[in-house]
Amino acid sequence: MAEDHERIEELLAGYALLSLEGEDAAEADRLLSEHVPGCARCRRTLADFQALSGDLALATAPADPPETMLPRIHRAMDEVPLEGHRPRRGALIAVAASAVALVAMGGLSLVMGNRLNDAQTRAGTALEIISAMRSSGSQAVPIAPEGDTPQESALIEVSAPQVRRLYIASENCPEPGPGHAYQLWLGSGGEWMPVGPMFRPEDGVVLLEVPVDVSRFDAIWISEEVEGTPVSEPSTEWHSWSGELS
């Protein structure tokens, strides 16, 4: 309906400008997960608004950076081998930036370090978690196994004020059943919202970065679902984990 798309496009405009918060941001997250991927009009609108967001930078006057910037970048490039070694601090910021880019340009609401199958990305996400834990007011919340889910498979959620991201990590997450995958949910007042596409662990490792203001939610759930089947609430039939967000 035209009315619906007027409202959706208002949210997409705010999303492209990074100016949403509260319920609007939650609604945009939901639309980006549920509606936009299947709506050609909204995909085109989002792409155009995000391109505009890049072009608006041209309205500012260019400025000369210090001459030391490129040598610093070169050193950082040299410090981090492309493969096989643990990246130093400089790389972590870069990895986080690439995640932001994926979110910004792709309309995704979830970045999955384990799906990217890239050692540096995974290491970067892990160290971003550590960085978030150092932030003032950070919290680390265990996401406890429910029912018959193996007790040793607890996940952890980390978030901090101002970061506007939450991270979820596990090193021994069981594989979902054949044709199944895991779905992340965030809850508020008993209402659950699926966040991002379904995911699978890689060698038991889960590293998720979710660009969302966690203060809007009071609970978190990860449930095993039939892959490719739309879900409206978390399933408790298979593996699942839940936790409270303070």
Add this chain to the structure above:
Amino acid sequence: MESPAPCDRNTVVGEDDRLDLELHRGVSERDRAAFDELYRRYVRQAYGVALRVTSQDLIAQEVVQDAFLALWRAPEAFDPARGGFRSFFLSLVHHRAVDAVRREERLRRRTERAANLEPATGEDPAEDVVEDAYLRVRRKEVRAALGTLPQAQRQVLEMAYFGGMTQVRIAEQLGIPIGTVKTRTLAAMRKLRVTLQEE
């Protein structure tokens, strides 16, 4: 300076979009010379927008450095099927600058500045001397498009984009309903979209 003729503009922009793609392909193949050329092409604009949003030299430098390192580390984050490299990269810089501002909790101090933005459509003759032609052409188009917006629409757009303010804060700052902020923002984005696509 007069605007270039349409044929000149199309030639300049088309060629430079293609060059961006070639350079990005080089970066994907770990070609440092290609990386350095992309740096040369975009660092001044990236630093300009980072400075405008953060108002902090050191934070702006960190934002730009991180953005270029992100490009080197994960060039696959740019998908040519989704748009041009320039928009992708400058959007990345802007996104990181806004994140940095909000992390540093300096938004409140910058509110006054956001409400007194320097004219975005003003000309700076010095820019043209050292700037690549394709950026100069597009800059004129973007500034001209901004200049066509009604003041009320342009104000909310600039407070969001250059001030890094959320719509809630813009409504508080201007003393208007948030619904009005949303309506004006969408109207501004739609008008810019049409104007710039016609260019």
